[in-house]
Amino acid sequence: DTEVTQTPKHLVMGMTNKKSLKCEQHMGHRAMYWYKQKAKKPPELMFVYSYEKLSINESVPSRFSPECPNSSLLNLHLHALQPEDSALYLCASSQVGREAATYTQYFGPGTRLTVL
Amino acid sequence: KNQVEQSPQSLIILEGKNCTLQCNYTVSPFSNLRWYKQDTGRGPVSLTIMTFSENTKSNGRYTATLDADTKQSSLHITASQLSDSASYICVASRGSTLGRLYFGRGTQLTVWP
Numbered sequence: 001d002t003e004v005t006q007t008p009k010h011l012v013m014g015m016t017n018k019k020s021l022k023c024e025q026h027m028g029h030r031a032m033y034w035y036k037q038k039a040k041k042p043p044e045l046m047f048v049y050s051y052e053k054l055s056i057n058e059s060v061p062s063r064f065s066p067e068c069p070n071s072s073l074l075n076l077h078l079h080a081l082q083p084e085d086s087a088l089y090l091c092a093s094s095q096v097g098r099e100a101a102t103y104t105q106y107f108g109p110g111t112r113l114t115v116l
Numbered sequence: 117k118n119q120v121e122q123s124p125q126s127l128i129i130l131e132g133k134n135c136t137l138q139c140n141y142t143v144s145p146f147s148n149l150r151w152y153k154q155d156t157g158r159g160p161v162s163l164t165i166m167t168f169s170e171n172t173k174s175n176g177r178y179t180a181t182l183d184a185d186t187k188q189s190s191l192h193i194t195a196s197q198l199s200d201s202a203s204y205i206c207v208a209s210r211g212s213t214l215g216r217l218y219f220g221r222g223t224q225l226t227v228w229p
Contacts, residue, residue, distance in 0.1 A: 004159070006159075040221075040224075041221065042205060042219030042220060042221055042222060043160070043219055045216070045217070048216075056216075088157065090159050090160075092159075102147065102148050102165065102167055102209075104150070104162045104165055105162075105217065106162070107152075107159030107160045107161070108159050109158050109159045110157070110158065110159050112157065
């Protein structure tokens with residue numbers, strides 16, 4: 001099973017709402033990632049978790065709050081977002097280790113977020 | 117500066133024809149190079165991954181080449197199909213335990229019947 005699942009597929013929210021994006025993988029990967037992708041642009045790394053601990057935060061605004069409750073799940077909590085935060089949010093996972101740079105990152109289908 | 121540049125930005129070909137996409141990178145220290153296919157509104161799907169010691173790797177009708185000396189890579193698609201219409205993204209990785217990736221902007225390929 002090389003699948004990363006994300007829910008919901010689409011999300012529309014107001015600037016005062018609180019919502020969460022969910023990501024799940026059962027490949028035994030211990031690194032999980034959140035990316036943001038605007039139309040016709042490459043994915044931009046937001047957060048990286050390694051062994052359920054936050055390893056990289058690419059200076060993401062605090063209105064985005066990641067959480068890794070266990071090795072299979074990754075959440076992204078959203079609060080007080082802005083219209084410019086509308087994008088495709090991608091989750092990915094990979095192995096971790098000395099050869100980690102050679103490991104494939106498996107991406108989920110993404111959540112299309114629209115902030116009104 | 118760690119960068120990945122791709123050309124052309126977009127490409128239109130007829131079904132059944134071959135095409136080659138180009139990628140130049142300046143990521144250092146270089147670890148490996150990947151090609152991903154991304155359909156509109158979907159997550160990227162890995163096609164190939166090559167370390168600096170590999171020159172070529174195939175995956176069905178997709179063949180990637182890598183020249184670590186000139187820091188160039190190409191993706192050749194043979195006998196294109198309508199389902200090949202997608203964005204093809206070149207991604208370079210630096211040596212690190214967390215596999216930080218540097219993405220190109222992609223080549224948007226359209227295959228016409």
